[in-house]
Amino acid sequence: MTAEYKVHGDVAVITMANPPVNGLGLSTRLGLTDGIAKANADSSVKAIVITGAGKAFSGGADIREFGSAKATQEPNLLSVIRVCENSDKPVVAAIHSVAMGGGLELALGCHYRIAAPGASIALPEVKLGLIPGAGGTQRLPRVIGVEPALNMIVSGEPIKSEMLAMLPGQKLFDQMAASAESLAEEALALARQMAAKHADGTPKPLVKNLPCKHPQGDAYFQFARNMVKGMSKNFPAPGKCVDAVQAATKQKFDDGMLTEREIFTNLMLTPESRALRHIFMADRAASKIADVPEDTPKRTIESVAVIGAGTMGGGISMNFLNAGIPVKMLEMKQDALDRGVATIRKNYESQVKKGKLKQDKYEQRMALLTPTLSYDDIGQADLVIEAVFEEMGVKETVFKKLDQVMKPGAILASNTSTLDVNQIAAFTQRPQDVVGMHFFSPANVMKLLEVVRGAKTGKDVLATVMALGKKIKKTSVVSGVCDGFIGNRMIEQYSRQAGFLVDEGCTPAQVDKAVEKFGFAMGPFRMGDLAGNDIGWAIRKRRAVERPNMLYSQTADLLCEMGRFGQKTGAGWYDYQAGKRDAIPSAAVVEMIEKYRASKGITPRKISDEEIVQRLVFALVNEGAHILEDGIAGKASDIDMVYLTGYGFPIFRGGPMLYADQVGLFNVVQAMHHFAQNPHDDASFWQPAPLLARLAAEGKSFN
Ligand SMILES: NC(=O)c1ccc[n+]([C@@H]2O[C@H](COP(=O)([O-])OP(=O)(O)OC[C@H]3O[C@@H](n4cnc5c(N)ncnc54)[C@H](O)[C@@H]3O)[C@@H](O)[C@H]2O)c1
Structure with missing residues (x-):
């Protein structure tokens, strides 16, 4: 059992011990109920203290049990709380560090609570598309008041x-300990004091017996509901938090608990909650690589060099400066270097102006940056990231040079978006040290980092870069080597x-609107205009040679031939007014498209938003x-993380692969067969990937 039981004189102390955060898994729950039973059976024990070992009281549910039968197996958390409430001997929760979700709900089921200062207290279930499910919505308002509780929930x-x-009249904590260090002693003292108080059989206080009212009653909840609705658009859970807390003010405690349970169970089945829970797990899973053990030794990265001070080089450098890691930024010419440094300055200064960055922090960060024109200055860097022009010849020159100057053991990374990382690695005598670090633009803002694993990339190099990704607050996903890696390879089909x-x-x-209604941050044509339509043009020219069929x-080529590259040329799929980003439908583009259709003998038809969305998303x-079948991505959830963090895929849908799972892969394949009949589409496009066809036939899903 993952809870320890110890008797200190006349007080039993039950210490949850389920690292890392004392999650309330089955064995911890059993430890709690057993401990309370033991204490009540021992006549020398007069009171009970519940606390947590290590760095938490309890972080709530054990995520390792998510979706398994153990999660609900008795004693479930509701039963554990009932056992606390019904204990003959007073139960004191000694809270420190973290009491979240089920951890806080457990504490609210104890007779008394003492907390150390600095403990983080939360009911974070809404972040998983849920509401607290073990009385949190019914008990928290009773101890801190309806409004503060609803805000927290x-x-x-x-x-x-x-x-x-400090909340007036709060009953959450009966006592604050002087410090985290003195908590254990003070909790024992409180327990003894309460044992004496209740020795004559005086009933012990229960949170559920406290009153729960808001002075404005329903009017307040109506106001709260309107506020929450405006902020939570595609997510049902926040609105349901309001319902649950309102129930606490209107219903008897036991009825309120039933309402909470019903809402919780219904939310559990919503696609939005499934998406959020999926993302929570996918985010953690992304850093795990099947054949790279977690204890793989990592190289030390205390200094970084960046080659190229253009759009990407500057943004990449900022990531490291922000994390306190010194950066040497190298260019070929002084003016390019000056421009690069000036752009970084400008970015930071705008953050300072907006109050997002303190002046002294800005200066500290700039002090970590050393611009240079000489390779002699960068040889001692632990990691070098190349972000020069996207041409194999230029990459070759740079990597051959890096191979000469970099110290042994330095990691050599390329930010290439489209070139073959294996070929780049082969320019050096140390391909095991070469890896792709594909940042997205703007690199100081976008969360996604595709870590491109070459055929010879060392496991320690991968482990190091993944850990470094965490340090610079990126979502790092490993991709194998292929054209476009995970994200851009998929976006090409889209x-x-x-x-x-x-x-x-x-x-x-119409396409953009349909996709944006589905929840994408931006439709494909607005995205093209933002990124520059000339990028796709260059890729298609290459494809015409590589894959002529x-x-x-x-239409996109015709658009580029009109010089309409997007926002940067003031015209793309849309028209733009100088200095503005609003996309205005363009008569010239419509005319170009109509002419093109006529030349191909296509009679235009009306296409539903549903078909638009299905064709685009199923293409992804x-x-x-x-990509999964080719082993480019290790797991479907990695692909979802790429799309959620790099391509504006709607969070509440959990990524393209989870979305397909929720639609049902059988239905996805059926729709694809249907699209393949369309004479104006490319029938081979809709040939289901063998993996998709197999999973659909077997009634399985990606995740
Ligand atoms: N722009 C994007 O959205 C994006 C996104 C991801 C990856 N990338 C990749 O990042 C790399 C850089 O792209 P960018 O958009 O920053 O280009 P950019 O043209 O803005 O910057 C390239 C910089 O590299 C410098 N440079 C060229 N050759 C050099 C050399 N031999 N030594 C030192 N400096 C040299 C140039 O002077 C220029 O300042 C490319 O490989 C590109 O594919 C770009």
Whole structure:
């Protein structure tokens, strides 16, 4: 059992001991109920203290039990709390460090609570699309008041114990310990005091017996509901938090508990909660690589060099400066170097102006940056990231030079988006030290980092770069070597499909609107205008040589021939007014598209938003399945993380692969067969990837 039982004189202390955060898994729950039973059976024991070992009281549910039968096996948390409440001997919760979710609910079921200052207190279930499910919505308002409780439950954000202790009339903490160090002693003293108080059989206080009212009653909840609705758009849980807390004010405690349970169970089945729980797990899983053990030794990275001070080089450097890691930034010419440094300065200064960065922090960060024109200055860096022009010849020159100057053991990374990392590695005598670090633009803002694993990349190099990704606050996902890696390889199919939709009758604005209604941050045409339509143009020119049979709509090429590269040229799929980013539908583009259709003999038809979304998203899904099959991505959830953090895929849908799972892979394949009948689409496009076809036939899912 993952809870220790010890008797200190006349007080039994039950210490949850389930690292890392004393999650309330089955064995911890058993430890608690056993401990309470033992204490009650021992006549020498007069009171009970519950606390947590290590760095938490309890962080709540044990995520390792998510989705397993153990999660609900008796004693479940509700039963554990009942056992605490019903204990003949007073039970004191001694809270320190972290009391979240089920951990806080457990404490609320104890007769008394003492907390150390600095403890983070929260009911974060809303972040998983749920509400607290073990009385949190019914008990917390009773001890800190309806409004503060609802704020905590709707936001899920932690509040420090000492702040909560200052709330007028609060009954959450009966006592604040002087310090974390003195908590154990003070908890024992409180327990003894309470044992004496109740020795004559005086009933022990239960949170559930406290009153729960808001002076404005329903009017307040209506106001709260409106506020929450505005902020939580696609997520049902925050609104349901309001319902649950309102129930605490209107119903008897036991009825309120039933309401809470019903809401919790219903939310558990929503696609939004499934998406959020999936993302929570996927985020943790992304850093795990099947054949790279967690204890793989890592190299030390205390200094970084960046080659190229352009768009990416500057942004990449900022990540490390922000993390306190010194950066040497190298360019070929002084003016390019000066421009790069000036851009970094400008970025920081705008943060200072907006109050997001303190002046002294800004200066500290700039002091970590050393611009240079000489390779002699960078040889001692632990990691060098190349971000020069996207041409193999230039990469070759740079990597041959790096091979000469970098110290042994330095990691040599390339930020290339499209080039073969194995070929780049082969320019050096140390391919085991070469890896891709594919940042997304703007590199100081975007969360995603694709870590590209070459055929010879060392496991320690991978482990080091993944850990470093965490340090610079990126979501790092490992990708194998292929054209476009995970993200851009999939987006190419999505863009092709967007082109076919236009050929058949959609306007760019109609496609964008449908996809944005589905929840994407930006539709494919607005995205093209933002990124620059010339990028895709260059790729298609290359494809015409490499894969001459691949069909494309030619509208995007015609657009580029009109010089409409996007926002940077003031015109793309849309028109733009000087200095503004609003996309205005363009008559010239419509005319170009209509002429193109006529030249191909296509009679335009009306296409539903549903078809638009399905064709675009299933294009991603099918390529995702190929990517899994080819071993480019290790798991479907990695692909989801790439799309959620790098491509604006709607969070509440959990990523393309989870979305396909939720639609049902059988249905996805059926839709693909249907699209393949369309004479204006590319029938081979809709050939289901073998993995997708197999999973669909077996009634299985990606995740
Ligand atoms: N721009 C993006 O959205 C994006 C996103 C991800 C990855 N990338 C990749 O990042 C790399 C850089 O792209 P960018 O957009 O920053 O390009 P950029 O043109 O803005 O910057 C490239 C910089 O490299 C410098 N440079 C060229 N050759 C050099 C050399 N031999 N030594 C030192 N410096 C040299 C140039 O002077 C220029 O300042 C490319 O490989 C690109 O594919 C770009």
